[in-house]
Amino acid sequence: MTEPLLTEPQLTEPLLTEPLLRVTDLAVDYKRRRTVARVVENVSFDIVEGETLGLVGESGSGKSTIGNVVLGLVPAAAGAVIFDGEDITHASPKRRRELTSDIQVVFQDPYGSLNPARSIGATLAESLVASDATLTRKEVTARVHESLDTVGMVASVAQRFPTEFSGGQRQRIAIARALIVRPRLVVCDEAVSALDLSIQAQVLNLLDRLRRERSLSYLFISHDIAVIGHLSDHIAVLDRGRIVETGTTAEVIDHPQDAYTRLLLAAAPVPDPAAQKKRREAFRTQRAEYLASTGAVTGLVSTTRL
Amino acid sequence: MTTRRGTVFRTLITNPVSILALIWLAIVIIGMLIVIPLISRYSPTEQDLAATLQLPSAAHLLGTDSLGRDILARLAWGSRVTITGVVIVAVIANVIGATMGLIAGHFRSGLDATFTAFADMLQSIPALVVLLSVAAVTSRNVTVVMVVLGVLMSAGAYRVFRASTLNIRGELFITAARTSGLREGQIMVRHELPRLLGQLVIQSSIIASLAIVVQVGLGFLGIDAAPPNPSWGGMIKEASTSIYTNIWPLIPTSAVVVLTILAFSTLGDVAQRAVLGRRRHNGLSRAKISRSVAKTAARASGATVSATQVASTAASAGAAAGAINPMLVISDLTVSVPKDGSSVKLVSNVSLTLLPGEVVGLVGESGAGKSVTARAALGILPAGATATGSVVLDGQEVLGASEQTLQKLRGSKIAYIAQEPMAALNPAYRVGNQLIEIVRTHQKLSRKAARQRAIQLLETVQIKNTEHVLKAYPHQISGGMAQRIVIAIALSGDPDVIVADEPTTALDVSAQMQILDLLRTLQKERDLAVLLVTHDWGVVADLCDRGIAMYAGEIVEEAEVAPLFAHPRHPYSMALRASDPHAQKRGGRLHSIPGVVPPPGTWPSGCRFADRCGFATDACREQAVPLELIEDRHAVRCIRVDEIVVEIEELRHESVTGERTAVRAEAVEHDALERVTREQAAADSAAVESAAVERVTIERVSVD
The missing domain is CATH 3.40.50.300 (P-loop containing nucleotide triphosphate hydrolases)
Structure with a gap:
């Protein structure tokens, strides 16, 4: 079991290398009746081909919203989303459909993201045929089996229905669906958060292997900075719709600069009673510090958020 | 109000009440509509003035009416008018209602507002007045009247289908289909429409029973088949004229009408309950606790x-x-x-x-x-x-x-x-x-x-x-x-x-x-x-x-927290802790437990963890392993508990003296757990075989 360690994150020069995905000054508004709330503001980041950016923050920080803008599910109020040199911020529905073969997604809820009335094979094939209608039936079947194989599942799975699988297995199927069109960027929106911790490790390993085999890029969204640390080359920390810290994984996790980042780091419990006791105390200190520095009221800081 | 395809149909053919309803409808449709007209000795218009108003006999199974016509034959021929009318109404109401409801629910926005306003308008029209006017204008053309009735009734169906679609469109797999590159039309037809089928059964039944009421009512007013051709409504009207001299002709006629209406509304009820029954009421039951x-x-x-x-x-x-x-x-x-x-x-x-x-x-x-x-x-x-x-x-x-x-x-x-x-x-x-x-x-x-x-x-x-x-x-x-x-x-x-x-x-x-x-x-x-x-x-x-620590339905280790974390003794406890992403160093493969927990009903007779355990031997699989105290307040269910300590120690020692000095001792401990890691694919295929059992159990467990 001495697999090579992950290569250290390479610091790419954004000016020299054209990033696969570039998000600049992104803002998103949510309209509710007559009021407009700005939920994301001034968010910029790059993802270079083959790299993973971890986007971390609490629920309500806007991290999933950013993922949805990249996927074209939510409109941007300002700023730009540039994929492979092309501005896709306001792409037409037709162009968006074409882009689905480049940009794919794995959602958090493995129970809701697969239509219970359709077989696994039908779900996977549908995704593939939508991207390339010229494929023959035989080719489609072959690709379905191949993509199931990639995620470590046998071909006979294609005839079965989602309810027959556990959460971890369904998440593998969701990954197979995302990868069957051979995308270049995959948005992983809390892709492991709903799974048992022991199964999270399995799925994270799978995502890591696929990334290395196919030089995929991930936009990896999670509330759990420890989980994000395992897969990301760079991390962006999001607090109330704004990025408060970015850097390489080592920089952000080992030498956090922002009080909010330190708070997030202290929040994940470790399976060691002594260490956990220290963390708990650190969390209290960090929380007081953060509160003093920003005076902000977030779910993390205040117990009274509505 | 979404449902899995098949649930509603399965309920309809297993519920005793709906089976009775289906049998009755089969009698009406197959027997009356098709078989009797083929084999009957009597024509529905054939009069026999020597045998008027007879009670049932071998010659006339349901007796005769005031003109001596065979009631059974008239009911059978008359069912044509009624059933045709019902089918026209149900098809038109459902096609219009479902199409518009699906479109409005899926796209919302302007279309939704327009369609809903249209539905409001239809529902505010006094239906009977319109139907009578249409009948008058078209000189009693029943088909046209039924078409108009279908259009009027589509408004109610529209509301139901729109509401159901609104529910379905919020589901994650719809978003997933969209990010898969499906067109909106494809999403509607492949993902949303199939989930409306249960609702379609309910609506069809309700509409059908209402349509019969209206249809028979119109027949009673003389607006359907022109006499002497039979229709159910017309027959009731004829029977009612002789009600004081002989009530008999009214009985089989109205019984058939009532039973048919009842059969349709029963089907609707049962289907409705099948759809609603699938919704869970966690909130209430948990609050009750x-x-x-x-x-x-x-x-x-x-x-x-x-x-x-x-x-x-x-x-x-x-x-x-x-x-x-x-x-x-x-x-x-x-x-x-x-x-x-x-x-x-x-x-x-x-x-x-x-x-x-x-x-x-x-x-x-x-x-x-x-x-x-x-x-x-x-x-x-x-x-x-x-x-x-x-x-x-x-x-x-x-x-x-x-x-x-x-x-x-x-x-x-x-x-x-x-x-x-x-x-x-x-x-x-x-x-x-x-x-x-x-x-x-x-x-x-x-x-x-x-x-x-x-x-x-x-x-x-x-x-x-x-x-x-x-x-x-x-x-x-x-x-x-x-x-x-x-x-x-x-x-x-x-x-x-x-x-x-x-x-x-x-x-x-x-x-x-x-x-x-x-x-x-x-x-x-x-x-x-x-x-x-x-x-x-x-x-x-x-x-x-x-x-x-529990595994596959039994306790595998129990201890106070300090020793449990410092020296876990069951391989499952070790593996579970080692696979926690929070505890692991960055870089390199994460330690995980291969495979999945065997679902209930597939537990091995020996150690239940053996198939995923890096330390398992043949002896582990031979017989059930008891939970035993290994020291004060620390119990473990593992027959190799002492040997494993030695094995881990050896591995750790090897690594310290050997080439792998750089690797931390704990990591080696984890490696040992993964030593016998089978191919993930193999583990998964095994899991798939038993998944059906798991499914049943998961559903059962989560229902309450």
Whole structure:
């Protein structure tokens, strides 16, 4: 079991290398009746081909919203989303459909993201045929089996229905669906958060292997900075719709600069009673510090958020 | 109101009432519409004035009418008019209603507003007046009248289909289909339409029964088949003219009409119940758990600890010597559910003890039986399950206790905190009203006093702007806040024991930290005994005094937290802890446990963990492994428990002296666990084979 360690994150020069995905000054508004709330503001980041950016923050920080803008599910109020040199911020529905073969997604809820009335094979094939209608039936079947194989599942799975699988297995199927069109960027929106911790490790390993085999890029969204640390080359920390810290994984996790980042780091419990006791105390200190520095009221800081 | 395809149809052909309805409709459609006209000796218009108004006889099975015509023949021929009319109405109403409903529900926006306005308009038109006018204008053209009726009735169908589509379009798999590159039309046809089929059955039945009423009514007014051609409505009218001389002709005629209407509306009812029955009512049932009234006076003199409770005896040995009565004693608990004629165990021979003021963590992967065990403490079993063994709560037996006894215990003695806090709150009521209502079921208080108590409870769970929270609806609060409120509800009856089933799993790590803090504070202040179910060793490390690891329905290790974390002895405990991403170094492959927990019904007869264990030998698979004390208050279910210590030590030693000096010793320990890792694919295919069993169990377990 001495697999090579992950290569250290390479610091790419954004000016020299054209990033696969570039998000600049992104803002998103949510309209509710007559009021407009700005939920994301001034968010910029790059993802270079083959790299993973971890986007971390609490629920309500806007991290999933950013993922949805990249996927074209939510409109941007300002700023730009540039994929492979092309501005896709306001792409037409037709162009968006074409882009689905480049940009794919794995959602958090493995129970809701697969239509219970359709077989696994039908779900996977549908995704593939939508991207390339010229494929023959035989080719489609072959690709379905191949993509199931990639995620470590046998071909006979294609005839079965989602309810027959556990959460971890369904998440593998969701990954197979995302990868069957051979995308270049995959948005992983809390892709492991709903799974048992022991199964999270399995799925994270799978995502890591696929990334290395196919030089995929991930936009990896999670509330759990420890989980994000395992897969990301760079991390962006999001607090109330704004990025408060970015850097390489080592920089952000080992030498956090922002009080909010330190708070997030202290929040994940470790399976060691002594260490956990220290963390708990650190969390209290960090929380007081953060509160003093920003005076902000977030779910993390205040117990009274509505 | 979404349903899986097939559920509704399956219910219709298995429910005895709907079977009767289907049989009747088959008689009408096959018998009357097709067979009788082919074999009948009589033409429907053939008069026999020598045999008028006869009772049933061999010659005329249903007798004759005032002109001596055979009633059965007339009913059979007359069914043509009625059935054709019904089909026209149902098809038109459903096609228009479903198409427009699907489009409006899917796209919303302007189309939705326009269609809904159109539906409003249709529904405000006086139908009967329109139908009569149409009949007059078209000189009694029944087909045209029925088409118009179909259009008028499409408005009701439209509303139903629109509402269903609105529900379906919010589901994640619709978004997933969109990100797969499907066109909106494809999404509607492939993903949304199939889920409307159940609704289609319901609507068709309702519309059909209404259409018959209208159709027969029009026939009665003479607006359908021109005499002497038969129609059901026309026959009723003819029969009613001779009602004082001979009532007979009215009886078979109206019976057929009534039964047919009844058959259609019954089908609609059964289908409706099949669709609704699938919706779960977690919210209500969970809220009920903490709603019990009086404080129980039953403080029996402490339960005797059974000999089977090796582990718990160990853990509580000191306490028992000090004569502290345990709060909760589960002994030899086995829970089974019936499946395909046999019974499948979900949990087998679990024994555990919870002392007053003690926090015990029940840890394991999904499917280990943790929740089934924990809920048994409240007397809640999965639907249809049976349990053996005993669950004694503060001296009182819970298993088999009456619902009344359980109601008394729940809330005032034991309370439950569920994983999904939002499910425990009713979305339709303000938080304050729900809390006040629960307070008043525990204590006879005025509304004002109950409100004060509710505010107190919110302060107990460290909510500051209580007034604001009381006025909020559940959807307006965050998950962490909702969990605080659920905890407040749990505390409202001042219980001694709290069963917390994954209380922080649905929350962010940050909200989790705060809820854990809160639970710790409350536990200390009130000296609560807590049974905490979790898959997260970090949560156990944070909160618990003692940890119990469960695997495939049985306890595999039990110890106090310090030794459990410092020296876990069961390979599963080691593997589970090692695979926690929070504990692992960055870079390199994460340690994980290969494969999945074997689902209930497929547990091996030997060690249940053997197939995923890096230390397993043939001996492990031979026979069931007992749970044994290895030292004071530490029990393990592993026959190789001592050898494994040596093996790990050797591996560690090798690595220190060998080439792998750079690798940390713990990592080696984990490597050992993964040594015999089978190919993931193989593990998965094995899992798939047993997945069907798992599915049944998962559904059963989560239903209540």
